[in-house]
Amino acid sequence: xxxxxxxxxxxxxxxxxxxxxxxxxxxxxxxxxxxxxxxxxxxxxxxxxxxxxxxxxxxxxxxxxxxxxxxxxxxxxxxxxxxxxxxxxxxxxxxxxxxxxxxxxxxxxxxxxxxxxxxxxxxxxxxxxxxxxxxxxxxxxxxxxxxxxxxxxxxxxxxxxxxxxxxxxxxxxxxxxxxxxxxxxxxxxxxxxxxxxxxxxxxxxxxxxxxxxxxxxxxxxxxxxxxxxxxxxxxxxxxxxxxxxxxxxxxxxxxxxxxxxxxxxxxxxxxxxxxxxxxxxxxxxxxxxxxxxxxxxxxxxxxxxxxxxxxxxxxxxxxxxxxxxxxxxxxxxxxxxxxxxxxxxxxxxxxxxxxxxxxxxxxxxxxxxxxxxxxxxxxxxxxxxxxxxxxxxxxxxxxxxxxxxxxxxxxxxxxxxxxxxxxxxxxxxxxxxxxxxxxxxxxxxxxxxxxxxxxxxxxxxxxxxxxxxxxxxxxxxxxxxxxxxxxxxxxxxxxxxxxxxxxxxxxxxxxxxxxxxxxxxxxxxxxxxxxxxxxxxxxxxxxxxxxxxxxxxxxxxxxxxxxxxxxxxxxxxxxxxxxxxxxxxxxxxxxxxxxxxxxxxxxxxxxxxxxxxxxxxxxxxxxxxxxxxxxxxxxxxxxxxxxxxxxxxxxxxxxxxxxxxxxxxxxxxxxxxxxxxxxxxxxxxxxxxxxxxxxxxxxxxxxxxxxxxxxxxxxxxxxxxxxxxxxxxxxxxxxxxxxxxxxxxxxxxxxxxxxxxxxxxxxxxxxxxxxxxxxxxxxxxxxxxxxxxxxxxxxxxxxxxxxxxxxxxxxxxxxxxxxxxxxxxxxxxxxxxxxxx
Ligand code: 26Q
Numbered sequence: 006x007x008x009x010x011x012x013x014x015x016x017x018x019x020x021x022x023x024x025x026x027x028x029x030x031x032x033x034x035x036x037x038x039x040x041x042x043x044x045x046x047x048x049x050x051x052x053x054x055x056x057x058x059x060x061x062x063x064x065x066x067x068x069x070x071x072x073x074x075x076x077x078x079x080x081x082x083x084x085x086x087x088x089x090x091x092x093x094x095x096x097x098x099x100x101x102x103x104x105x106x107x108x109x110x111x112x113x114x115x116x117x118x119x120x121x122x123x124x125x126x127x128x129x130x131x132x133x134x135x136x137x138x139x140x141x142x143x144x145x146x147x148x149x150x151x152x153x154x155x156x157x158x159x160x161x162x163x164x165x166x167x168x169x170x171x172x173x174x175x176x177x178x179x180x181x182x183x184x185x186x187x188x189x190x191x192x193x194x195x196x197x198x199x200x201x202x203x204x205x206x207x208x209x210x211x212x213x214x215x216x217x218x219x220x221x222x223x224x225x226x227x228x229x230x231x232x233x234x235x236x237x238x239x240x241x242x243x244x245x246x247x248x249x250x251x252x253x254x255x256x257x258x259x260x261x262x263x264x265x266x267x268x269x270x271x272x273x274x275x276x277x278x279x280x281x282x283x284x285x286x287x288x289x290x291x292x293x294x295x296x297x298x299x300x301x302x303x304x305x306x307x308x309x310x311x312x313x314x315x316x317x318x319x320x321x322x323x324x325x326x327x328x329x330x331x332x333x334x335x336x337x338x339x340x341x342x343x344x345x346x347x348x349x350x351x352x353x354x355x356x357x358x359x360x361x362x363x364x365x366x367x368x369x370x371x372x373x374x375x376x377x378x379x380x381x382x383x384x385x386x387x388x389x390x391x392x393x394x395x396x397x398x399x400x401x402x403x404x405x406x407x408x409x410x411x412x413x414x415x416x417x418x419x420x421x422x423x424x425x426x427x428x429x430x431x432x433x434x435x436x437x438x439x440x441x442x443x444x445x446x447x448x449x450x451x452x453x454x455x456x457x458x459x460x461x462x463x464x465x466x467x468x469x470x471x472x473x474x475x476x477x478x479x480x481x482x483x484x485x486x487x488x489x490x491x492x493x494x495x496x497x498x499x500x501x502x503x504x505x506x507x508x509x510x511x512x513x514x515x516x517x518x519x520x521x522x523x524x525x526x527x528x529x530x531x532x533x534x535x536x537x538x539x540x541x542x543x544x545x546x547x548x549x550x551x552x553x554x555x556x557x558x559x560x561x562x563x564x565x566x567x568x569x570x571x572x573x574x575x576x577x578x579x580x581x582x583x584x585x586x587x588x589x590x591x592x593x594x595x596x597x598x599x600x601x602x603x604x605x606x607x608x609x610x611x612x613x614x615x616x617x618x619x620x621x622x623x624x625x626x627x628x629x630x631x632x633x634x635x636x637x638x639x640x641x642x643x644x645x646x647x648x649x650x651x652x653x654x655x656x657x658x659x660x661x662x663x664x665x666x667x668x669x670x671x672x673x674x675x676x677x678x679x680x681x682x683x684x685x686x687x688x689x690x691x692x693x694x695x696x697x698x699x700x701x702x703x704x705x706x707x708x709x710x711x712x713x714x715x716x717x718x719x720x721x722x723x724x725x726x727x728x729x730x731x732x733x734x735x736x737x738x739x740x741x742x743x744x745x746x747x748x749x750x751x752x753x754x755x756x757x758x759x760x761x762x763x764x765x766x767x768x769x770x771x772x773x774x775x776x777x778x779x780x781x782x783x784x785x786x787x788x789x790x791x792x793x794x795x796x797x798x799x800x801x802x803x804x805x806x807x808x809x810x811x812x813x814x815x816x817x818x819x820x821x822x823x824x825x826x827x828x829x830x831x832x833x834x835x836x837x838x839x840x841x842x
Contacts, residue, residue: 008201026068028110030117036064037117054131055191057123058101061114062132062194065104069240072108072836073249079836080159084325086335087159088829091314091349092146092342093307094290095164095252096138096171098494098654100195100239102129103151106498107242133188134655136170137254139294140573141680142381144490144654145459145817146342148680151491152817154243154250155517157833158825163314165306166196166237166254169289174612174651179628183292183615196237196254204234204313204320205260208305212402217362224359226402232283233258234313244493244517247836255313257286293614294573295387301395304348308400311349315339319356328361334374338829341378341453344389344445350376350452351406359402369413377455377828379486380446381677383466384577393441407443411435414451421478432474450475450482455828457486460678460699462719486824487702488678489817492519495684499658502541503688503809510534519816522809529806539802542662542689549663552656553647559635562642565604566795569685570668571652571660574613574620577675581623581768582777582784583609583668584630587646588744588753589785591634594643603792604642608664610649610656622764624648629753629761657681662688665801666713666791669694670784672775674719676700683815689805691794693787695780699815707811711804715787716780729771731778741781745769 011017026032041047041060080087105111115125138144146162153160172183210229217223234255241250259280286305322333341347350372357368382388396404411434422428434451436442450456450472458464464485468476476483497504497516507515511524528534543563550561570583587607593599609627613620631646649656667685669676669692676698686692686703694700695716704712717725735741745765747753754760768777795801813819825831 023071026071028068028108028113030113030120033064033110033114034117034121036067037061037121040064054127057118058128058131059192059194061118061128062101065101065108065110065114066194066240068108068110069104069242069249072242072247073240073251075247076249076834076836079834083832083834084336085159085834086337086829086831087161088153088338088340088831089314089318090146090149090153090160090162090340090342091310091346092143092162092164093310093345094138094143094342095135095146095150095162095254096140096143096654097135097147097239097252098144098658099129099132099134101132102498103494104195104240104242106493107151107155107244109245130655133191134170134653135188135193136186136653137164137167137290139171139290139292141678142294142343145488145680148489148491148494148817149821150241150250150252151243151493152489152821154241154248155246155491155493155818156821156825157243157246157248157835158250158821158829158831159834160250160829160831162241162250162252163310163317164252164254165287165290165310166256167287167290168256171290171612171653172292172615176624176628176648176650179625179632181613181621181624185289196239199236199238202236202317202320204255204316206232206234206257206309206312208232208308208399210401212405219362221362221364223362224402224405226355226359231260232286232309233260234309236313236317247838248834249836253314253317255287255309257283257309259283292612293616295382295384295575295614298616299390299392299395301399304391304395304399307345308348308352308403311346311352314346315349315353315356319361323361330357330361330363330367330371334371338375338377340824340828341376341449343379343381344449347378347389347445347449347452348400348403350448351403351410354406354410355402365409365413369410373452374454376449376453377457378446378449378453379457379459380463380467380472381459383463383471383675383677385471388471389445390436390442391445393435393443396443404443407434407448410448410451418478428474432478446472447475450479454482455484456482457484457828458677459486459488460702461485461487462674462696462701463677463698466674466719484827486820486827487699487814488680488683489815489820490680490683490687492516492687492816492818494658495661496687500541500545500662500688502544503538503662506537506541507809515813517818519818520813522813523811525806525810529803529810535799535802535806538689538806539798542665542802542805545662545688546665547663549659552659553649556650559647561606561645561647562604565606565642565645566665566791567606567608567663568666568668568791569608569660569664569690570670571608571610571649571657572679572681574611574617574623576619576623576767576775578671579775579777579780580609580611580627581764581775582670582780583607584623584626584646585741585744585777585781586784586788587634587644588630588747589740590644591630591637591640592740592743592747594640599643601792601796602643603795604644605792606645606647608647608649608660610652610660612652619763619767622761626753626761626764629757633753657684661685661690664688664690665795665805666690667692667694669697669700670716670780671695671697672777672780673697673717673722675775683812686808687812687815689809691791691801691804691808693784693791702814703811706814707808711807711811713787713791715783717776717783722776722779725779726776729773729776729779731769731771731773734778734781735769738782740785741778 040063047056150162175182207229239252357363515521661684667690669682678698693713
């Protein structure tokens with residue numbers, strides 16, 4: 006239904022006269038009861054926990070909305086510069102407990118619920134994860150908007166409201182089965198639909214040129230198939246500062262006009278089918294976290310996000326400043342979360358020229374001074390490229406603009422390197438070949454004033470490798486912003502006992518200044534403190550054991566070393582190296598080599614992209630090896646290998662406090678940053694890792710003596726690659742030979758012959774890009790050092806405390822402060838806690 010506006014003469018309802026909502030138990034209880042009994046129509050006969058969760062969430066949400074309006078007004082009043090974080094993924098996880106922590110409502114609400122006979126933990130647990138992301142990049146976006154709100158920065162998150170988030174993973178016969186995640190099936194109390202801010206998005210059609218009334222050449226994009234993008238807003242509260250920012254997610258729907266057109270032609274069924282076509286655009290999140298597959302639906306998603314978000318921002322601008330764009334770049338910027346929304350570069354040009362009548366130079370000046378691009382991968386195969394033909398068909402006007410950007414850009418390159426034809430070919434936004442492709446990363450670099458990587462090594466490698474030509478042309482554009490995680494979710498909320506101990510010891514300033522954790526350093530030498538630390542970590546392990554038991558009945562021994570690797574399954578992350586080590590330990594047990602043994606429980610979790618054959622085989626291998634080891638009475642408590650199904654944000658909230666050892670074992674130079682590594686460290690786990698991504702900075706912060714380092718460095722990986730001889734290495738290493746022998750003889754697949762041949766073959770190939778075999782010996786030796794330390798629990802606990810104490814750098818508050826100081830340059834806005842008149 007089209008929305009109707011108030012008649013000019015009708016007075017609009019004045020909402021500022023609303024009384025402020027109480028933050029005490031009595032008011033909260035009253036609201037809870039009203040929502041439960043009236044709005045949701047439930048009573049004591051209702052058995053489902055969900056409605057109690059919903060009633061409490063509605064009560065909490067009211068209090069968020071109050072502060073949301075204040076924040077909105079404060080930003081408006083100051084007419085401050087704003088930033089938009091454009092991301093195809095926001096992996097938010099659950100909202101309720103985070104909202105309570107940030108508003109300081111946790112204790113009051115827990116007591117209120119308890120007095121009504123309800124357990125807060127159960128209510129919080131009944132919330133579905135908002136799984137609108139694949140992994141690191143999506144969760145980073147969620148941590149970023151938490152920190153932006155906490156720092157009082159006017160930043161809006163723009164993304165897509167997928168009907169189906171990341172698939173839910175079932176393990177059947179050791180194999181991954183994907184189940185669609187209909188996360189909205191019980192509704193979503195946290196979002197507000199704002200149909201009044203809908204935007205029209207064009208697809209298809211063709212372009213026409215004409216001369217406008219001022220004699221200027223104008224391009225019109227006509228005969229398009231239009232789709233509506235409708236925004237759904239979610240409040241994003243800062244930590245106890247009354248700031249509530251916005252996460253705006255677009256849902257695609259059919260336009261009313263489109264329906265009507267088809268209907269007039271008498272084809273009702275066609276009209277309904279067309280509606281489906283439009284709504285399909287935001288139906289599902291693509292579950293690939295690396296390789297690109299060129300699906301047209303994905304390009305539609307990307308364009309819908311870019312176009313709707315930019316039209317939204319331009320609409321707000323024009324509403325306030327008319328068609329004067331002089332200050333637009335001084336007041337707005339767009340951070341592109343990888344290349345996924347980078348079509349925004351061309352779309353902003355289109356809107357400024359075709360809709361608002363700016364000429365090329367004016368539009369380019371604005372665009373290239375507002376866009377900033379973050380890269381998240383060094384794997385060349387993961388760089389996005391779109392076929393020019395597909396682009397022309399779906400977005401003809403955008404393709405023209407990209408060609409024009411390229412022409413201007415190549416002229417600049419020629420001027421800089423006269424006659425260097427190879428460089429022109431290398432740097433062109435268009436890749437030539439049997440089919441032409443648009444190189445999205447290059448479009449993002451050319452169109453942005455800032456290009457950053459996500460950890461020191463990664464940024465260095467971008468400059469020296471992947472983007473070298475661009476770095477030579479524009480060194481000043483390139484910078485590093487090492488990732489972080491929000492300490493509210495990844496310590497305060499997921500590990501409340503440890504958080505309490507920390508606060509008792511050093512005060513609560515660490516919650517928004519994580520560098521203060523370093524005050525814990527002297528307590529590493531305090532025996533009573535260590536005892537309490539140990540006890541709390543043991544409790545967290547028990548909770549993890551309980552979680553595991555609930556899911557599939559397996560009981561684990563809390564005294565064992567909990568050795569955890571959770572992340573997407575990918576060859577470069579080397580879950581296989583982990584499995585080789587487990588098989589080696591099993592082999593040692595079987596041959597009786599168990600003097601000074603350390604009991605160990607290896608937990609591996611993660612999803613494989615549904616089309617990634619090798620990743621799926623890795624899951625199967627983990628489960629098969631686990632089945633043999635876990636059922637062997639001779640092995641007993643000495644060793645367990647467990648696959649954690651359906652790894653997701655809410656699972657990590659239980660896993661990371663209960664882990665002793667964090668596995669960060671990617672081939673050096675391949676993991677851009679990693680952020681799980683930071684969550685583990687913050688919760689007192691020790692890291693075994695290669696010199697890759699943010700591991701390097703973690704080790705720098707905590708000191709070499711508190712980090713288990715192994716493996717080739719990035720330099721060594723690249724310089725030995727061409728002489729890599731896994732067969733030779735295996736021949737020299739008795740342990741490794743035995744491990745491969747077990748694998749090759751089908752010890753873990755006795756009734757499934759040959760199923761692991763591809764995995765074994767890839768590791769033994771001299772062309773194995775991940776060089777798993779090369780790092781085996783060094784990994785085993787590092788694991789022995791782990792065991793020695795673990796047997797000395799006092800030493801282990803000391804190192805655990807020091808890891809937590811050294812994790813201050815890895816707060817997204819630090820990361821976002823750097824983004825703001827060096828890229829966005831926004832002024833923080835204070836939102837006063839005063840009643841509006
Ligand atoms: C691309 C094309 C088509 C469909 C999907 C995709 C796609 C989707 C998601 C490609 C990549 C991703 C996600 C990448 C990602 O999560 N990268 C990780 O980002 C983290 C945050 O910076 C880093 O810590 C990790 O090192 C990096 O792997």
